[in-house]
Amino acid sequence: MSLFKNPNELEINSTIKMLVYGQPGIGKTTLALSSPQPVLFDFDGGISRVNKAHQCPTLQVKSWDEALDALTELEKGETPCKTIVIDTAGKMLDFMSDYIMRNDPKMKMRDGSLALKGYGQRKVMFVNLIKRISLMGKNVVFVAHEKEDKDGETRRVRPDMSGSSLGDLIKELDLVGYMQAFGRERTICWTPNEQYYAKNTCNLPEFEKVPIIIDQHGGISGDNNFLAKTFANYDTYLNVQAQIGEEYNKLTEQIAADIAAITDADGANAFIVKIDDYGHIWDSKAKARKWFGEHMAKIDNVTYDKKTKRYAAKD
Numbered sequence: 001m002s003l004f005k006n007p008n009e010l011e012i013n014s015t016i017k018m019l020v021y022g023q024p025g026i027g028k029t030t031l032a033l034s035s036p037q038p039v040l041f042d043f044d045g046g047i048s049r050v051n052k053a054h055q056c057p058t059l060q061v062k063s064w065d066e067a068l069d070a071l072t073e074l075e076k077g078e079t080p081c082k083t084i085v086i087d088t089a090g091k092m093l094d095f096m097s098d099y100i101m102r103n104d105p106k107m108k109m110r111d112g113s114l115a116l117k118g119y120g121q122r123k124v125m126f127v128n129l130i131k132r133i134s135l136m137g138k139n140v141v142f143v144a145h146e147k148e149d150k151d152g153e154t155r156r157v158r159p160d161m162s163g164s165s166l167g168d169l170i171k172e173l174d175l176v177g178y179m180q181a182f183g184r185e186r187t188i189c190w191t192p193n194e195q196y197y198a199k200n201t202c203n204l205p206e207f208e209k210v211p212i213i214i215d216q217h218g219g220i221s222g223d224n225n226f227l228a229k230t231f232a233n234y235d236t237y238l239n240v241q242a243q244i245g246e247e248y249n250k251l252t253e254q255i256a257a258d259i260a261a262i263t264d265a266d267g268a269n270a271f272i273v274k275i276d277d278y279g280h281i282w283d284s285k286a287k288a289r290k291w292f293g294e295h296m297a298k299i300d301n302v303t304y305d306k307k308t309k310r311y312a313a314k315d
Helices: 028-032 064-075 089-103 116-136 165-172 226-260 265-277 284-296
Strands: 017-022 038-042 058-060 083-087 139-151 154-159 175-182 185-189 207-210 302-305 310-313
Touching: 017 028, 017 116, 017 154, 017 165, 028 038, 028 083, 028 139, 028 226, 038 064, 058 064, 064 089, 064 116, 083 089, 089 116, 089 139, 089 165, 116 139, 116 165, 226 265, 226 284, 265 284, 265 310
Parallel strands: 017 139, 017 175, 038 058, 038 083, 083 139
Antiparallel strands: 139 154, 175 185, 185 207, 302 310
16 A cells, blocks of 8 residues: 555645734734634733733743643643743744753843854754654644844844744645834735745735724724634635545546446547536646647557547548
8 A cells, every 4th residue: 555645645744833013002813812722822921911801721831841731731731722922932942042051051141142053952942842742633723023134225123033943834835924003003014025025825815804802992893713714714714625636536536437438439529529518627637738748649549630629530
């Protein structure tokens, strides 16, 4: 039995790995907590700034050891959750650095910063964290502040994360959203351009308005479920694509069988008429034409008339 699976047999991974970043105070944490059944790893001490109505089970992180214990608790299923929110990713890296230096003083520079070898160790810890969460079958939402870079006269905004961690993280993510505010309106941008980082592998619009859920007087005016809806829509999209994939495989198998059954000019001409009636999916029509041409090249008892565009038996 082959270890390789056909496209319709592949497992669907509907969990989302994403990063949201933007200016302080724009509502990044509240947005992250709109994900399905979240728990929050509060590395930044920001939970107190989130409206009580939108808070969730929270670990106010004091050390990386404590964060590791909390991950073990989640693996055991002791705290039900579907999404792990990490706020902020930059502060989490600081906790990792402190953990590395406490456990190996050689990783600490005289000025108290992390040594070069320590950055390599932190990179491994960071990548392993993402893998660990993925193996749990949980969504993960990283929160980060924005940082401005200049490329000549061009202003470019990127997530505020040190070292190579940003590149390592973005490679692993499905979504990177940049939050902006225009008056009281907020938007999240999923498609990258020359001004900011973004990433969109979930078939989302270029940008979306983030609903206002707290009015001018601090009252709750809506449900905090923006990302929960986004993730559910993506899950629906994946399942629809999987269903279409099954239909595609059945269709191409039928086309291949019909072509294989052609043995003479009448059969070939009948297929030419029929080829548009299959209800094609994706590239099935292009494949049908290619397979038909290859099949007919092997049949010696017919000839093709370019003027009439029909096959005829050879004399």
